[in-house]
Amino acid sequence: MDFWSHLTQLLLQPPGSLAYHLVLTFALIGALQGAFFHWQATRYPQGARLMLGLGGLLGLRVLLFLVQALAWQGVLEPTWLPALERLANVGGMVLLFWLWAFPEPSSKADVATSLLLLFLVALALFTWVMLTPDNLRWFHGSWLDRLWSGLGLVLALAGVGVLAWRRPEGSLYGGLTLLALAAGHLVHLLLIEPGATASMALRLGELAAYPFVFSLLYRYPLPAASPKGERPVPAAEAPYLMTPSPDGEVALTTPAPTQPPSAAALEALVQALRSLDPEERSERLAQAAAQYLVADLCLLMSPPFTSGLMDVVAGYDLIREQALPGHTLAVDQVPLVASASEKGKTLRLPASSTSSDLHTIARWLGLESSGPLLAVPLVARSDTPALGTLVFLSPFAQRPWTHEDEQRAKRFAQAAARVLLASVSDQSAQVGELEAEVEQLRQRLAETQTRLDKALSQREELEERLASAQDHLESLAALMDDLETLQQEVNRLEDENRELKEQLLTLNYFPEALEGEAGELSGEPTVSPTPPEDEQLRQSLRMALEEVALLKSELAFRDQQMLELERRNAVPQQALLYSSLISLVQDVRQHLSTIVGYTDLLLSESAGLLGKLQREFLERIRHAAEKVTKIVEDAANLASMDVEGQSTLEMEPVQLSEVLDAAIVEHGSLLREKRLTLRVDLPDTLPTLKVNRDALQQIVNHLLHNAALASPEEGDIFLRVEERFLPEGRFIQLAVQDSGPGIAEEDLPRVFSRIYRTGYRTIEGLGDNGVGLPLVKTLVEALGGRVWVESRLGEGATFEVLLPLEPESAPAPEETPAEQAAPYAKESPASEPAQGRGDEEAEG
The missing domain is CATH 3.30.450.40 (GAF domain)
Known part of the structure; x- marks a missing residue:
């Protein structure tokens, strides 16, 4: 007989199964005895609940033990055993869950547990009614058996969930108890034993779970033992207090009166x-x-x-x-x-x-x-x-x-809270003042840090500009050295050229003298040269003529070298400076493009979310970078025009209306932002200009941009275009007038100046103080036209542009009458005679 057979006989078949009942019964008796001693020592209500639950478990086990013993002796029908055993299994599990999860009195939990136990008793009676001695063998594996096992498994798992949620003291042991019972029910469902009267899996689960009931006794604290068998004396009964002595024991002492x-x-x-x-x-x-x-x-x-x-x-x-x-x-x-x-x-x-x-x-x-x-x-x-x-x-x-202690404590806590609130409010006011001072100091620190960062940035920029200027100075110094060398070479060649010319004159005279002498000799009939002398003269003449030809060739070669040196020396230093400026502008434009690109990347929040303040700062950086980019492009265009000149502009037929529409659309946001009114006065048909489209577009854009910046909010801007017939030919006149404060007469000569001097101040009444207006002057002159400004303080400024309709054959006039330059005689206050007028300024 193998081990499994011995185990089956020991747990399922009488009289061996009596050992299973005795083990569980004695375990419950020991736990009940410990609970009774605990309750007798403490009189805690939890002890009474523990004795009640353990008593119910012991009653179920004793009843099952007696019924099985009587059925074994043939006194009772064995049909009672399956129903009573399932009731002991599932009902005992419910009582264990009740003891673990609800140690404190809880009316809802007690009522729910009682109703569940009544339901299980009813289900046990129904099972007993359904079983007869004939069909007793088919109970295992039947739907009733599966109903009991499924119900036990669900209740065990639900109990584990409640213990995990409530987490009472010692819930770990309670969870292990319910898990052991749930494992028994699960194994019984999976491994049905047909024909058996009891389930080995359920009994093994109970043998593993019931020893944990002893841990229920350790969930309640035991009172500290009084010295020499004396009971603890509450402070409410006598003026004694339990005071620990230095050796660790507790003694009764009387507080100081x-x-x-x-x-x-x-x-x-x-x-x-x-x-x-x-x-x-x-x-x-x-x-x-x-x-x-x-x-x-x-x-x-x-x-x-x-x-x-x-x-x-x-x-x-x-x-x-x-x-x-x-x-x-x-x-x-x-x-x-x-x-x-x-x-x-x-x-x-x-x-x-x-x-x-x-x-x-x-x-x-x-x-x-x-x-x-x-x-x-x-x-x-x-x-x-x-x-x-x-x-x-x-x-x-x-x-x-007691309730009286609770009321006294509430009165003390309420009074203390009121006083604390009053003191806290006073301190809060002081803290608020200190926080305000701290905030001011923080703001000042931030402003100082901002100024410091700005100064450091300016210092770095100045250092870069200084390094670039030093590089340019070194280049210029090397260029000056080359120029000196070339000048010395030119002087040397001039000296050689002078010497060659003198020699050439001498050689030119020498053949003539020889020819004269030869004529004289040929005219004397009495004296005739001997043949050897005549041959010698001819050879001398031939050698002189060859030497003259060689000197003329050398002179021509020297002249070409001098012309080349003069051409190289004729390149102005200003053009070289402009070329360096164009190279520097290209580098700056690349860095600005990088700044704008990274700013757009940050604004798209691809690298992380942005706060409102951070987005505002990035928008400012992007706006400033775009503004600097535009200024740099204007400077590049201005330098390029100075270096390359008008020859680089490609002329083509251009509709003036398209250029005006594009300029108005580009500055629409700025006009709306400042709530400006643009008043346009155009002829019915605008002529077609043969100019460079980009140059004309830049001229109109810069003039409109300057007027928008110079005009105050809710001001007016006037744009007028008309055709002029002058003695020099047909011209188109474009006028842009702002409603700003106007430009002083002494500042008019500096409006189109591109040269910066230290003593210069910002021109009041001018919107664009950068290179925009000097670029306008350069582009207008490159197109064969002319630009000037008229202004009166308090009445705005008017910029006039005069362009020829046929720039190849009609050059711009040198002067324009004042009556032709005064716009808006009916619509603008600037129709009165202008106080000052500025058009050109020397660039040297």
Whole structure:
């Protein structure tokens, strides 16, 4: 016979199955006996509930044992056994869950448990009715068997969930008990034993679960033993207090008959309110509360934080007359105290409570038991939140807190809260003033930091510009050295050229002299040269002519070298500077494009979300970068025009209306932002200009931009176009007038100046103080036209542009009559004669 057969006979078949019943019965008897001794020592109501539950479990087991014994002897029908065993299995599990989950009296839980037990009794009677001696063998595996097993499995798992949610003291052992029973039911459902009268899986699960009932006895604290068999003396019965002696034992001592508790408490409360140190104030308040209520220990706890923690701000030990250190507790460790503090309610817990609050506080204080607990919130009024919680404990005297103690503690807490609120409001005003000063200092610090950053940025920029200027100076110095060398070479070549010319004159005269002499010799008939002499003269003449030809060729070559040197030397230094400026502008434009690109990337929030202030700063950076980019492009265009000149502009037919529409659309947002009114005066048909489109577009854009910036909010801008017939030819005149403060007469010559001088100041009444207007002048002159400005203080400024309709054959006039330059005789105040006029300024 193998082990499994022995185990089956021992657990299922009588008389071996009697051992299973005896083991469970004796385990329940031992636990019941311990519960009785515990209840006799403490008289806790939880002890009575424990004895009631264990008694019910023992009654079910004894009844099942007796019925099986009588059925074995043939006194009773065996049809009782399946129903009664299932009732003992599932009903015992319900009672164990009730003992673990609800150690404190709970009417709802008690009623629900009673109804569930009645349902199980009814189901057991139904099972007994359905079974007969003939069909007893088919019970295992039947729908009734599966109903009992499924019900037991569901109730066990539901009990584990409730224990995990409520988390009573010792819930771990309760969860293990229910899991063992649930495992037995699950194995029975999976491995049905046909023909058996009992289930081995269920009995093995019960044998594993029922020994945990002994841990129920350790859920309730035992009172500390009094020395020499004396019982603890509550503080309410006699003026004795349980005071630990230095050797660790507890002895009865009499407090010093100094001041009544209320007077000492009042003095401590006054000292607490006078203290400016929050830590000392909290300690004095805990001391006053302990003396007022004559509590062994008093703790001052903060309200629950959102992080799930509560701080023990201060504490006072009335027995030792010393302050307790602060501590931090988790909210789930003191759930009842945390809930009462959050709701502003009073909480009383007896020493017999199984709540984790008492055990957590006792473990922190190093006590076997915390004794009865009374928690009172610090609430000035019912509609205000609690400032904290006063927790009174009596671990030594085991003083039960009465309703009268609760009312006294509430009155003390209310008075202390009102005084604290008054002092806190005064301190809040002081704190508010200090915070305002701190905020001002923070703002000043931020402004200083901003100025410092700006200064550092300017310093870096100046250092970069200085380095660039030094590089340019070095280049210019090298260029000057080259020019000096070239000049010396030119001087040397000029000297050589002069010498060659003198030699050439000499050589030119020498053949003539030779020819004259030859003529004279040929004219004398009496003297005829000998043939050798004639041949010698011819050879000398031929050699002289060859030398002259060589000198002429050398002179031509030297002339070409001189022309090349003069051409290279004729390049102005200003053009070289403009070329360097164009190269520098290209580098700056690349860096600005990088800044704009990264700013757009940040604004798209691809690298993270932005706050409102951060987005505003980035928008400002982007706007400033775009503005600087436009200025740099204008400077590049201006330098390019100076270097390349008019020859680089490609002329084409351009519709003036398209250029005006594009300029108005581009500046529409600026006009709407300043609420400006644009008044346009155009002829019915606008002529077609043969100009460079980009140059004309830039001219109109800069003039409109300057007028928009110079005009105040809700001002007017006038745009007029008309055709002029002058002696020099047909012209188109474009006028843009703003409604700004006007330009002073002494500032008019500097309007189109591109040269910056240290003594120059910003021109009042001018919207664009950059390179926009100098660029306009350069572009207009490149198109063969002319630009000038007329202004009167207080009446705005008018910019006039005169362009030829046929720039190839009609150059711009040198002067324009004043009556032709005065626009808007009917629509604008600027129709009066202008005070000043500025058009050109020397660039040197």
